[in-house]
Amino acid sequence: MAIPSSCLPAREGGKRHTALTLGPCRVRRGPFSVRASGNGGRRNGVSARTGYNARIRYMRGETDGILYTNEQGNGSAPRARYPQREPGRAGAGQVHRRPSVNDRGRRSPVAAAGSGTPRRPGGAPAPGRAVAAPTVGRAADAAGARRGGPGPVAGARGRAHGSSRADREEAILRMRRASRMYTLRIVAVVAFAVLLIAGYGWGTAKYRGSFYPATSAYGVGFGSVDVQQVHPLAQEALSVYSLHVSGEGLDLTIPGSDISLAFASDDIGRDVLDAQGTLLWPVSALLPHDASEFFGVVYDREALLGILREAVASGNEAVQQAADPDIAFDEARGQWVYEPAEASAVIDADALAAACEGAISSYQPELVVPAECVAQSGPPADAEKKRQAAQRANELCAAYDVSFTLGDSASFRVGAAQAAQWITFGEDYEASIDQGKVDEWLDTLRGLLSGASTRTYVRPDGKVCTVEGGDYLWRAQDADGAVEAVRAALEGDASDTSIPCSVVGNGFLGIPGADWGPRYVDVDMTEQHARFYDDGGDLVWESDIITGVWGTQYETPTGVYTVTEKLSPAQLRSVGTLEYIDENGNLQVEEDHLFGRDVDYWMPFIGTFIGLHDAWWQTEFGGELYKDGYFGSGGCVNLPTEKAAELYGMLEPGDVVVTHY
Structure with a gap:
């Protein structure tokens, strides 16, 4: 773009600049704003020989016509800058101009004063710095033609023209890309809206026929259960429900079937589904839902x-009995x-x-x-009567304190402990001696003194x-x-009675x-365990045992015996029938077979052929081995x-051995 010198403002001394040629760019320089245009017409009376129109809009003051290179200093995209004010030196409305070059290439007085453009060695301007614009015009173009190449102005026009075409093509590409991106955005928004509407419709249809995932009742989730299966499954669980009531002496189980327990609704699943709603399903599907209220039950309250009244009455009776015990004889204290x-x-x-x-309603x-x-x-209410009855019973028992001597070796005493077995209480808790119990006791004594077994x-x-x-x-x-x-002694006629005996034992408990x-020695053949009590009745020895084969002729006899002797060691021999299975699987019977073992400790109590002894051949004892x-x-x-x-x-x-089941 060429700007005639007539359009440029006068510089110092009344002279004007020569024509200024610019490329297709927008240039702001000092008081001018220069914008290249490609419409090929005229504007503001300025004609461009390159076919471009330039419009010059007067901005302010004068201009010094200086061009500046780009940041790289190659001059490919020239641009003009506003002159800078120098703080403290410029007055209002004044412009400090940068150094310029006149038509003949000489520096202005300002540039000569030392404010020229720094240059590299060899004369090239430093990158990023301002350089003086060369004198432009037809003379410069002609000089370039004489040298065989385009002048500086024509070269600038050529570069500007090529740069403008590339910029337009790049701008067109950018516009096309922007258009495609805009179209893609529109398509994406529409697709997202369609998917959103479709998803919402799908969820609405889904949750009209199924539960939200976090639906539960009484802590049991059923969000994934089919609607038609909720009621049958709940009914099945209800059929086995029972309530266990405990505490305060009560221990009661109430099955649901005993009170006709059933659901109040005929279709729980449909009731829950109707109440959950689908309008806000995107939010509701993420929240927990408690459907316990739809599982209400009905039952027979009567x-x-x-059931409760019957159980409570029995429990209260047990509690009252514990709080109001019967009169009892305390053997440790020897009194009622x-x-x-x-x-x-x-x-x-x-x-x-x-x-x-409440418990049944919440399962x-x-x-x-x-x-x-x-x-x-x-x-x-009758606590005082019972206290008086206990006192009377103790008075009756205190009257019985009689000792009896059996032969010359043993004795027994009838005291409060024995008399307590004869005490009876009437309806008004009156204590008395039951003569029937006394007669029964005397009959037992008669049997023992007659040799009963x-x-x-x-x-x-x-x-x-x-x-x-x-x-x-x-x-x-x-x-x-x-x-x-003995009867006479109990009635108070004597305090001591001697009973002559022809056969005596070693004591009488x-x-x-x-x-x-x-x-x-107590041999309990049911427990397969033996115990030995000393003279004070204390347990001092016990052991597991094996007795004779149960249900056979070898079964250990029951009864009360005494130890006849002690031998260590001893040879045990006996004759009997031996039955065994031979190598061919046939049963063999051997009569008069001699059995025998050698033992270290032999303590017979039935004659000299049945007793207690060590059995070193046995590997274990106790249990039910005696049946084998x-x-x-x-x-x-x-x-x-x-x-x-x-x-x-x-x-x-002489020590007693008692064998029993």
């Missing part, structure tokens, strides 16, 4: 109340006692029914009786045992006379009970060797 509780807790059946209804399997269902009752006794560990048989016994010279003498002393023909003994009591050695050191001939 049936529930009847009555110790009621000051207060007792009873359950209110109606209040408990209300608590059970709770366990219910502990709440504190609000319990009331405190005072001491029993059946005894029922209480072992020191509390087990009640009955034994029959044996050769140990007491025999009075006159059993009937002895019994009458009491009636009913053992007619032997506290020192004895291979392990069971021939009638003796087999002991582990070390246990047999211990018992051998404690047992003496």
